Amino acid sequence: MNGLAIHDLSVRYGRRDVLRGLSAGPLPRGEITALLGPNGSGKSTLLRTLAGLAKPAAGSLTLDGAPLALTAASARSHSVVYLPQALPAGVRLQVLESVLVAARAGRDPALRERTGTAAQRDLATAHATLERLDIATLANRSLDELSGGQRQLVGIAQALVREPQVLLLDEPLSALDLNHQYQVMAVLRDVTRERGIATVVVLHDINAALRACDRAMLLHDGHIAHFGPSAEVVTPASLAQVFGVRARIEPCSRGLHQVLIDGIADRQGIASRHTR
Template identity: 45%
Template sequence: MSHTPLNGAVAHAGDALQVRGLSTGYRDRQIIRQVDLPTFRPGEVHALLGPNAAGKSTLMRALAGLQPATGSVRLGVQELIGLSLAEHARRVTYMPQTLPQGVALSVLESVLGALRASATGDPAVGAGPASHAASEQRAVAILERVGILHLALEGLDHLSGGQRQLVSLAQSLVREPRVLLLDEPISALDLQHQLRVMRLVQELARERGMIAILVLHDLQIAARWSDGVVMLSQGAVVAMGTPAEAITPATLARVYGVQARVEHCSRGGLQIMVDDVLPAEAAA
């Protein structure tokens, strides 16, 4: 059955992602404490918001299976906590905030490598001339979709930070995951490329019935391109729902310590205007 997600976009049939009672941290320090998240449904794009050190990246790593966690992360009927990293990676692809340096590969080679690393059981991606041609065709197609086909033969070590971020996005998308986790995927991009990436992620989520969860810092972009928003502060969920439900003057004051107005523009979208920083006692 199809589902009508937040904001009315029709999603493809598929498995929802449910996170209940999730806790995770480092050594003796717990960062995320008993977090319940909204049900993430196929075809939806969700933004994870919050200030620095709110626990966003730690939560993303736990969802990706890279961080030990307790609680439940269930994709359809499959419990993901406890799966091997390889089994987890077949379902969930994670693009980290920081990208590796000093990789002596071309852009095309790096995307082909990402595809082969996720190709267990895919007869179109394996040994032999036919499968190699199919793999290259998929890699070229995603580079064109991301808008960086002209960089295919460039070495990764010759790219700018923004170009490397787009390559990392291509590496994630070529895997065709059921769940795509992107940690600050537009932080190094100019405004035009930020909008291009957000549009592409939204389009592919709709087309593939993929669940996309993105850590973002730009509230305006989150409000425009997300079906749902989760706002974190100090490892706990402060607000979640549609952008209009989660991004309010009250939550912005509590989470970011700012005085802000949230209004609707003539096209119906949210406009967030930050007027001032609140005194510490007012933001608490």
């Protein structure tokens, strides 16, 4: 199947193994995989490794069955786009300008046209992306004058205009209000399907993962504890094991599944306390 696959990947910082022998895949094109796990479980490390920004101690990656070398340059040539958890501050560009720069950077330098048509196409794409993310009114504002959430939306726009084949987003909803969280996940779903992108999104909102992501990968203790269709792998048992919470999963009136947290589980994953 086409998509991104992880083969026996290990990553260490100094002498400490953070990820040990991870294998999964494929993470199919046209689908969103939610990367879930506790603080410090290695989600950002895995995403940075997929982006070629952290060097693994062992293992390999493939995209559509072909090796994807684990270097930033190689990842770029395969159009792997990564949005970090913390966005850079102090950038003086205007919003539209920054999105245009990203659109140009996303093109293969060998194919980069310098014609008026290419520039017009970039401009149209940039405007359409800002519109789609509900931030067209920010086009002429300076990046360093934006709120945290507005800057996060611009970061997502910059990632989308690069037209990736693999899209890696680290907590893209962390600064967004309810309305924008919903809109961003809807746009990601549409774009992922339309363009056949293999999208991986780190989330702490399990309900967003259940609602908008096709698959979920749960990291725990340096391993992939669960990987599969979201509704199958996000269960009270897996949430107790991975997050140490006592959870219920109940259908809402629209038939979607919702996670409700009742308390903290003990180390065996059995409820020990009620917090309500």
